Amino acid sequence: MKKISTLVIIMLSLQLVWGQSSEELFIKSSDSLKLSGTLLMPSKVKGDLCLAIIIAGSGPTDRDGNNMMMKNNSLKDLAEGLSKNKIASYRYDKRAVGKSLRASIKEENLRFEDYINDVRALIKYFKNDSRFSSIVLIGHSEGSLIGMVAAQNTDVDKYISIAGVGRTADLILKDQLREQYGIKNISPIIDSLKLGYMVANLGKFKSIFRPSVQPYMISWFKYNPQVEIQKLSCPTLILQGDNDIQVKVSEAELLYKAKPSAEYKIISGMNHVLKIIKGDFNANLKSYYNSDISTSKVLIKVISKFILNNSEK
Numbered sequence: 001m002k003k004i005s006t007l008v009i010i011m012l013s014l015q016l017v018w019g020q021s022s023e024e025l026f027i028k029s030s031d032s033l034k035l036s037g038t039l040l041m042p043s044k045v046k047g048d049l050c051l052a053i054i055i056a057g058s059g060p061t062d063r064d065g066n067n068m069m070m071k072n073n074s075l076k077d078l079a080e081g082l083s084k085n086k087i088a089s090y091r092y093d094k095r096a097v098g099k100s101l102r103a104s105i106k107e108e109n110l111r112f113e114d115y116i117n118d119v120r121a122l123i124k125y126f127k128n129d130s131r132f133s134s135i136v137l138i139g140h141s142e143g144s145l146i147g148m149v150a151a152q153n154t155d156v157d158k159y160i161s162i163a164g165v166g167r168t169a170d171l172i173l174k175d176q177l178r179e180q181y182g183i184k185n186i187s188p189i190i191d192s193l194k195l196g197y198m199v200a201n202l203g204k205f206k207s208i209f210r211p212s213v214q215p216y217m218i219s220w221f222k223y224n225p226q227v228e229i230q231k232l233s234c235p236t237l238i239l240q241g242d243n244d245i246q247v248k249v250s251e252a253e254l255l256y257k258a259k260p261s262a263e264y265k266i267i268s269g270m271n272h273v274l275k276i277i278k279g280d281f282n283a284n285l286k287s288y289y290n291s292d293i294s295t296s297k298v299l300i301k302v303i304s305k306f307i308l309n310n311s312e313k
Contacts, residue, residue, distance in 0.1 A: 023038070035122070039089075051132040052082055053138065053147075058142035075140065081304075085304035087304060090122065112146075112219040123150065136160060138162065141165075141247065161236070161238050164255060166252065169217075174190055225258075230258055237302075238259075242268055243271045270298070276296050
């Protein structure tokens with residue numbers, strides 16, 4: 001009994017130190033889809049309170065940075081780290097993922113613009129919340145481009161890209177299929193989609209380029225991150241890990257070259273799921289499934305400083 005009481009006291013003490021509270025929040029998008037997310041609030045904040053909207057990467061990645069196959073809690077850790085630095089956050093399940101899943105959402109009807117419009121709906125919602133003095137978008141991986149476009153012509157105060165690519169998605173997809181999976185002779189299909197034409201004769205690539213996913217690819221391929229980032233008028237931070245096996249440092253360099261006024265930092269040892277890994281490729285890959293390895297403290301520090309005083313170089 002004494003041990004249990006001691007544990008309760010420790011847990012209560014940690015809660016007071018961390019000073020954060022979370023709330024499940026459903027926010028309606030432009031097409032009446034309810035996006036489900038977690039609003040994480042630091043307590044006892046005096047003065048202005050900034051809200052960071054965290055946008056997850058590609059595929060069925062949920063608000064915490066996880067999917068059915070892997071759990072690393074990368075985005076959950078990021079949100080909690082920001083909260084300790086007195087920054088509120090809202091991280092959400094993208095449409096058709098987690099609690100934002102709706103039966104009427106069909107793959108053939110999904111477009112890249114849907115994700116952009118969802119973020120704009122979130123911006124509009126929180127702009128009407130008097131608790132927040134400013135809003136920052138943080139986009140990870142594919143979420144970088146989503147946030148980049150969503151931030152244009154809105155009241156977003158700052159924008160942060162983490163592991164965002166600098167080239168169009170068609171070029172990235174060609175490289176990934178060739179380098180990671182050894183798939184060759186894929187260019188004719190991707191080039192056709194790039195031009196806006198669906199492909200019927202898919203051969204052995206039917207599972208990758210099934211007809212139901214082609215409209216999404218067509219809508220996605222037309223966005224050039226180097227062009228889109230130049231349209232931002234708000235302060236911008238570009239972050240990339242040098243141990244990322246999915247997105248190379250050269251991608252971040254392209255973004256920085258396109259927008260030299262942005263702040264730019266390469267984080268040593270950080271991989272794609274925001275963890276510091278010193279081991280080999282296998283150790284890197286295993287971290288995708290390990291929630292015990294925390295999100296990079298350097299990443300959280302750099303982001304927090306940029307949000308709070310915009311002076312990190």
